[in-house]
Amino acid sequence: MQDKTLYLIPTTLGGNKETIPAYVSNVCSELDAFIVENLRSARRYLRSIGFKKDFDNEVSFYELNKHSKDELEPLFTFLNENKNIGLLSEAGNPCIADPGALAVSLCHELKIQVKPLVGPSSILMALIASGFDGQNFTFHGYLPIENSERNKAIKDMEGSLKRTGYTQIFMETPYRNEKMITSVLKICNKQSKLCIAADISLDTEHIETRTIENWNQKRQNYHKRPAIFVLGN
DSSP: OOSSEEEEEOOOSSSOGGGSOHHHHHHHHTOOEEEESOHHHHHHHHHHTTOOSOTTTTOEEEEOSTTTTTOHHHHHHHHHHOSEEEEEOSSSSTTSSSTTHHHHHHHHHTTOEEEEOOOOOHHHHHHHHHTSOSSSEEEEEEOOSSHHHHHHHHHHHHHHHHHHOOEEEEEOOGGGHHHHHHHHHHHSOTTSEEEEEESTTSTTOEEEEEEHHHHTTOOOOOTTOOEEEEEEO
16 A cells, blocks of 8 residues: 555445455555545445444544635644545545535645555446447546526537537436426427436436437436436537
8 A cells, every 4th residue: 555645435326336346445454544524334335345443443434525625724634643544425436516525635745645446437428338439538527506607508518519519417405406407408409309318327327419409309207316417519
């Protein structure tokens, strides 16, 4: 194990441990400090991959989430006081559409080595399964919640696709999926193509690419199902 290193630890996309390489468990077993988004789910995940240390007496945790991301001083201290640390996301790889990038940025300032570990990425898995251009693409993260702002974002993405040819990737909180899909199907040109990649890596996985016109005819219900959405040519 490297000296003074932040390890970027992948987690599952919904509980399928087969997507996590064995060496991730080996790395975690040697760590005694973790930066996590949610303490409870992080502990549950670590136990699921065979982590044996006593959480109360042998392990330190720092929670980094939307409520704590502005509190830099405690995070700065935590990084300085621990030799090797693991950073966990809630799903997939850390630092993509979550606050983990803040810890990585601080590590670069502090000259702490950063080592990413291999694991599942729903964004890349959706892209390669979409049939769209994987050479040039843009990931937009979560779309705005407010209706008019979300509709503008969808129009802008389709406009960018037409101008540049770049594949457009975005996501939504699962319980708002249906509302967002309805907006996409209403706003986008009927000949534009949309890929919906839901429940990636799970037994219920469903990935399908169709024209907007075709999606408007019949489709599955995606309410509360983790999904990635891709617009492309």
